Amino acid sequence: MSMELEHEDTTGRTEPIITVRNLRTAFFTDKEVIRAVDGVSFDIAPGETVGIVGESGSGKSVTARSIMGLIESPGRILDGSSIRYRHPETVREFAERFPKRTVDLTDFEGDRDPAALFDHPDVDATPSSFGYEDPEEATLEDFTGVGYGDALGIDRGDCVFVTEGSHEDPVDGFVEVTRLSGEAQRAIRGGRIAMVFQDPLTSLNPVYTVGNQIKEALRLHQDLSGRDATREAIDLLEAVGIPDARRRVAEYPHQFSGGMRQRAVIAMALACDPEVLICDEPTTALDVTIQAQILDLLRELQVERDLAIMFITHDMGVIADVSNRVNVMYAGEIVETAGVEPLFAEPRHPYTRGLLESIPGRQSGDRLRTIEGTVPTPNEPATYCRFAPRCPEAFEDCEHVHPVSMPVNEGTDSHRAACLLYPEDRPTEEAVERHAERDDSIRGAASPADGDRPTGGEDR
Numbered sequence: 001m002s003m004e005l006e007h008e009d010t011t012g013r014t015e016p017i018i019t020v021r022n023l024r025t026a027f028f029t030d031k032e033v034i035r036a037v038d039g040v041s042f043d044i045a046p047g048e049t050v051g052i053v054g055e056s057g058s059g060k061s062v063t064a065r066s067i068m069g070l071i072e073s074p075g076r077i078l079d080g081s082s083i084r085y086r087h088p089e090t091v092r093e094f095a096e097r098f099p100k101r102t103v104d105l106t107d108f109e110g111d112r113d114p115a116a117l118f119d120h121p122d123v124d125a126t127p128s129s130f131g132y133e134d135p136e137e138a139t140l141e142d143f144t145g146v147g148y149g150d151a152l153g154i155d156r157g158d159c160v161f162v163t164e165g166s167h168e169d170p171v172d173g174f175v176e177v178t179r180l181s182g183e184a185q186r187a188i189r190g191g192r193i194a195m196v197f198q199d200p201l202t203s204l205n206p207v208y209t210v211g212n213q214i215k216e217a218l219r220l221h222q223d224l225s226g227r228d229a230t231r232e233a234i235d236l237l238e239a240v241g242i243p244d245a246r247r248r249v250a251e252y253p254h255q256f257s258g259g260m261r262q263r264a265v266i267a268m269a270l271a272c273d274p275e276v277l278i279c280d281e282p283t284t285a286l287d288v289t290i291q292a293q294i295l296d297l298l299r300e301l302q303v304e305r306d307l308a309i310m311f312i313t314h315d316m317g318v319i320a321d322v323s324n325r326v327n328v329m330y331a332g333e334i335v336e337t338a339g340v341e342p343l344f345a346e347p348r349h350p351y352t353r354g355l356l357e358s359i360p361g362r363q364s365g366d367r368l369r370t371i372e373g374t375v376p377t378p379n380e381p382a383t384y385c386r387f388a389p390r391c392p393e394a395f396e397d398c399e400h401v402h403p404v405s406m407p408v409n410e411g412t413d414s415h416r417a418a419c420l421l422y423p424e425d426r427p428t429e430e431a432v433e434r435h436a437e438r439d440d441s442i443r444g445a446a447s448p449a450d451g452d453r454p455t456g457g458e459d460r
């Protein structure tokens with residue numbers, strides 16, 4: 001796989017369509033609580049590809065499944081997590097389609113001071129519900145959206161539309177995905193945010209034709225049936241590069257090659273005309289030539305449809321090829337985030353450096369390096385650096401201070417690392433102190449860890 005960096009760094013892009021803040025997803029077993037995703041925050045903008053990379057067990061797929069609402073018992077998205085889908089059309093549609101109560105923020109007392117809203121008797125939200133440590137950080141916009149049933153003490157299942165003033169034209173709203181349940185959640189999943197999995201065979205039913213499976217998605221999400229659906233299924237197969245789509249639409253998955261099956265799965269995902277596409281290792285099971293074709297296809301579709309893509313892989317070569325921006329995950333946390341160019345040119349976190357040094361052909365002469373050890377299971381709150389046992393640069397503080405995301409240099413907010421060595425233009429002692437203070441305040445603002453209730457209505 002080539003390591004060409006073909007995409008500009010769009011780190012500074014505004015108006016994300018997906019905003020993830022302080023996402024924490026845990027699995028509760030009889031013996032332990034596994035914190036598969038532990039305080040993850042990132043954005044994805046339309047037309048942008050955000051790569052998520054890390055070893056197996058780093059929390060990449062659980063992050064994706066949390067966004068899709070696919071976490072099943074004994075897993076839960078914990079209180080204080082937020083996943084916002086900002087799409088005016090969807091907000092308008094939800095406001096009309098689902099049972100709702102409208103809360104006009106102008107009714108609130110307290111001079112409409114956002115911080116004062118936390119004290120209002122109808123508001124159950126805490127600053128951590130919005131990913132803040134301090135109530136003063138909240139804005140009125142935080143309270144404006146669909147789905148804050150819990151936050152406002154309203155029965156789960158209702159969609160709550162919160163606005164400032166008129167709610168007739170909720171252009172600036174968002175849908176809080178973690179608060180939705182039932183039909184509203186299903187309308188988001190597959191309809192607005194679609195997912196392509198690693199193995200196309202697990203996404204395709206062997207006893208139905210490929211065409212019928214695409215038509216089912218069209219029936220569910222676009223209310224198309226009969227000839228219209230067949231025509232659209234053929235168009236979709238053509239759009240993903242299936243030759244002779246008119247004939248192929250009536251074939252079964254076993255009659256497709258591996259690459260064609262993955263194209264068919266992408267066609268199924270596009271059948272709902274999503275704005276966001278989550279690709280979870282979509283090319284891992286394919287050989288290198290087919291892998292390159294699928295990556296090209298995704299790029300073309302992205303340009304045509306202005307898709308926001310979240311691309312998960314353990315392969316740094318693929319990440320370099322497809323991403324505008326990269327989040328490196330380790331043991332449930334994002335340990336480094338940067339545009340693709342700076343990340344590959346100047347990786348800062350020792351884990352990212354280790355991943356890059358493990359790529360065959362990147363180091364000349366030397367033996368291929370590996371990162372000794374394995375990813376730990378994050379089964380206790382992090383009070384230290386989870387990478388410390390494997391880190392060649394570990395020092396004493398790493399054993400008892402938990403690093404949080406910090407700019408690698410003062411003033412370079414777009415490149416951040418969760419490592420006590422940063423910001424590197426500050427003395428290490430001072431940097432360590434900052435991490436400790438920031439971690440304390442995040443911990444103080446978060447709700448009780450293991451006793452957290454799930455933020456969806458049921459175990460999700």
Ligand code: SF4
Nearest residue numbers: 385388391398419420
């Ligand atoms: S905090 Fe310490 S152990 Fe963790 S990555 Fe940085 S130097 Fe290594």
